[in-house]
Amino acid sequence: EPEVTQTPSHQVTQMGQEVILRCVPISNHLYFYWYRQILGQKVEFLVSFYNNEISEKSEIFDDQFSVERPDGSNFTLKIRSTKLEDSAMYFCASSEWQAINYGYTFGSGTRLTVV
Amino acid sequence: AQSVTQPDIHITVSEGASLELRCNYSYGATPYLFWYVQSPGQGLQLLLKYFSGDTLVQGIKGFEAEFKRSQSSFNLRKPSVHWSDAAEYFCAVGAFLNSGGSNYKLTFGKGTLLTVNP
Numbered sequence: 481e482p483e484v485t486q487t488p489s490h491q492v493t494q495m496g497q498e499v500i501l502r503c504v505p506i507s508n509h510l511y512f513y514w515y516r517q518i519l520g521q522k523v524e525f526l527v528s529f530y531n532n533e534i535s536e537k538s539e540i541f542d543d544q545f546s547v548e549r550p551d552g553s554n555f556t557l558k559i560r561s562t563k564l565e566d567s568a569m570y571f572c573a574s575s576e577w578q579a580i581n582y583g584y585t586f587g588s589g590t591r592l593t594v595v
Numbered sequence: 596a597q598s599v600t601q602p603d604i605h606i607t608v609s610e611g612a613s614l615e616l617r618c619n620y621s622y623g624a625t626p627y628l629f630w631y632v633q634s635p636g637q638g639l640q641l642l643l644k645y646f647s648g649d650t651l652v653q654g655i656k657g658f659e660a661e662f663k664r665s666q667s668s669f670n671l672r673k674p675s676v677h678w679s680d681a682a683e684y685f686c687a688v689g690a691f692l693n694s695g696g697s698n699y700k701l702t703f704g705k706g707t708l709l710t711v712n713p
Contacts, residue, residue, distance in 0.1 A: 484638070511698050523639070523685065523703040528692055536692040536700065571639065580627055580646070580689055580699050586639040 482506040486572050486587035493562055493594055501557045501590045503572030512555045513573040513584065514547065516540075523571065529555065562594045597622040597688045601704035608676050609712045616671040616707050618686030627689035628669040629701065630660055634682045642684075645669060656680070681711045 485504040493499050505512050514526040527537040529547050537545075546558045555574075559566055569591050573584040598621045608614055620626055627646050631639040643654025650662040660671045669686060687701040 486638075513700070515701075522705050523687075523701075525700040525702070528698055528700060530698055535698055573639075575698075578697050580691070580697050583629060583641045583644050584639075584701070585641075586631075588636065588638040 482585070484572055484574055484585050484587035486570075486590050488590060489588065490591045491593070493592070495564060495594055496561050499559050499562055499592065501559075501570050501572075501592070503555045503557070503587055504553055505555055505572065505574030506576075506585055507553070509574035509576045509585070511535075511575045512547075512549070513575075514557045515571045515573065515586075516568040517571070517589075518565075518568040526557075526570075559592075562592075564594050567592055567594045597626075597690050597702045599686050599688050599702055599704035601684075601686055601707050603707045604705070605708045605710065607710040607712060610678050611675050614671075614673045614676045614680070614709070616684050616686075616709070618669045618671065618704060619667050620669060620686070620688045621667065622688050622690070626662075626669075627699065628660075628662060629687045629689060630654065630658070630669075630671050631685045631687060631703075632656075632682045633685065633706075639685065642671070676709075676711055678711045678713065681709055683708050 487502045512529040517523045527541045528535045544560045569589045571589045572587040575584045600619045629644045630642040645652045645662045683706045685706045686704045689699045692698045
């Protein structure tokens with residue numbers, strides 16, 4: 481079964497450093513997403529990406545965050561200057577056309593720890 | 596705005612017993628409802644979804660869920676739990692994005708951790 485692949489599975493970074501979380505969505509999917517889950521809290525929507533642009537972002541997704549699909553296969557989330565409160569599990573997901581009929585496919589997540 | 600409540604943070608059942616995980620939602624229109632499962636170190640796997648039609652939906656791994664509009668509920672059930680069902684279960688409601696099309700975002704509940712005793 482096709483999978484969404486996320487790397488790395490765990491990243492530790494120092495506060496103020498830039499991090500890039502990487503995702504390889506399913507090849508024929510058209511919509512791409514990032515969600516995050518702070519420990520003990522709900523999984524929260526960050527951003528949706530379609531046709532090489534952001535289609536919607538949450539209030540969490542401020543100027544410190546950016547997304548990119550640099551080469552037609554990878555989908556990245558960049559946090560420009562990490563804060564302690566960015567520590568969370570970050571999930572990438574993708575979905576195909578008529579997305580709501582089929583649901584998302586999520587990756588296994590990247591656990592980001594900011595120290 | 597939509598929201599999801601999962602009242603039970605942690606449930607423990609014996610293997611072979613029946614299971615019901617509760618989910619209540621708040622959404623202004625016809626809801627698109629989902630149940631996901633997350634095993635340790637794994638991603639979120641879709642168990643089942645409800646869009647319209649028959650209010651009892653069947654999913655993978657022997658799970659089913661019933662949509663009850665009058666109670667704003669979408670409870671997940673399994674008649675006989677297996678040890679491999681131990682995981683965290685998330686209920687979610689989908690809402691189309693303002694950008695249009697069939698793109699949508701999920702609003703999740705806090706999850707219910709299921710422990711299965713042998």
